[in-house]
Amino acid sequence: MATFSYKGRNAHGDQVQGTLDEDDSSAVADRLINMGVTPIEITPFRGKSGGAAKPDWITRTFTEKPVTPMDVMLFSRQMYTLLKAGVPILRALAGLQESTHNPTFAAMLQDLRESLDSGRELSAALRRHPKIFSQFYISMVQVGEMTGMLDQSFTRLYAYLDFERDMKERITTAMRYPMFVVIAMGIAIVIINIFVIPSFAKVYAGFHAELPAVTKLLLGFSAFMVNYWMLMLGALAAAVTGFRYYINTRNGRYNWDKYKLHLPVIGSIIFKATLSRFARGMALTGKSGMPILQGMNVVGLVVDNEFMRSRIEQMRDGVERGESILRTAVAAGVFNPVVLQMIAVGEESGDLDGLMFEVAEMYEQEVKYEVATLSSKIEPILIVCLGVLVLVLALGVFLPMWDLGKAAMHP
Secondary structure (H helix, E strand, C coil), X not given: CXXXXXXXXXXXXXXXXXXXXXXXXHHHHHHHHHCCCEEEEEEEXXXXXXXXXXXXHHHHHHHCCCCCHHHHHHHHHHHHHHHHCCCCHHHHHHHHHHHCCCHHHHHHHHHHHHHHHCCCCXXXXXXXXXXXXXXXXXXXXXXXXXXXXXXXXXXXXXXXXXXXXXXXXHHHHHHHHHHHHHHHHHHHHHHHHHHHHHHHHHHHHCXXXXXXXXXXHHHHHHHHHHHCHHHHHHHHHHHHHHHHHHHCCHHHHHHHHHHHCCCCCCHHHHHHHHHHHHHHHHHHHHHCCCCHHHHHHHHHHHCXXXXXXXXXXXXXXXXXXCCCHHHHHHHHCCCCHHHHHHHHHHHHHCCHHHHHHHHHHHHHXXXXXXXXXXXXXXXXXXXXXXHHHHHHHHHHXXXXXXXXXXXXXXX
């Protein structure tokens, strides 16, 4: 599909122009005729200023301000307020474009206005910016357009994005102290092995005595690090590169996402946050009037976990075969009995959307509690690791001196 510029005249004889995405110029002409526009000129779209050169990637990297999730969240809230007040969508976008301080976001709003002027729907215009708007976001806007509840779609998207932001900030805050301790331990190990232990090794060499096994281990590891540090860095870089390549494959991503859910301490947080995201997505799509099968397709993209996505696809296939949501949820094997009971009540009462909100709230409260206590769970593990490290270093460094001291006292 390509972009074409067109000029034409509408039913009143006024000249109109814009751009459309179609496979060829004939398809553009047919679409214009269906829109009540008589085409005069259709040419491939070359961009502004006659195809002026775009800034290179280095210039874009250092000059363009990226669009943040906060920008999208505020955009959703502002669109809800403006549309609820009865402001036409084009005027709303123009007002937001004038008020934003982010040039990249302003350019995106300008592109939305041009797309709407050329006859596109808002959801189709948003789809032109996949790096800014997720498939879930676009689908919610599309459903809002179809049901005439676009303002409600934007306020629900705002609430969803606000929850995502809050969870990320909580997890980041909880992990800040443990990560600082781990990094400090790593730096300490490197400094000790490169600068401290080699000095003791020269002293021990003058003893001409049998060293303890712990000391031999420390000296051997220190010598290896000093002599082959470039090899170790290369191996680390290769491991990181190989891991990133592996998780970018379909099977690798599936296995890694499944393993993450069983990690010590943080695995349960990831699992419950994923289930909360699934339940809230299902509730939002249901409240917006999206068909259940389409809703599951969209929610599968929201969970951001290949293992959970496969379970959601399994549920969707079961519903498509005519099975109940409860039966497919049981077969998925990821929900606890309380959640399954709420799904059963929701299907029987016809208020599945409301009860899915309850499920989302339940998991969110559990995630908030576990995130709040995350540091207290990790601290004992870090203290034990730090104690073992200090013990090994102390024994390895001071045992030879202790043995030498005993030998000197008892000739």
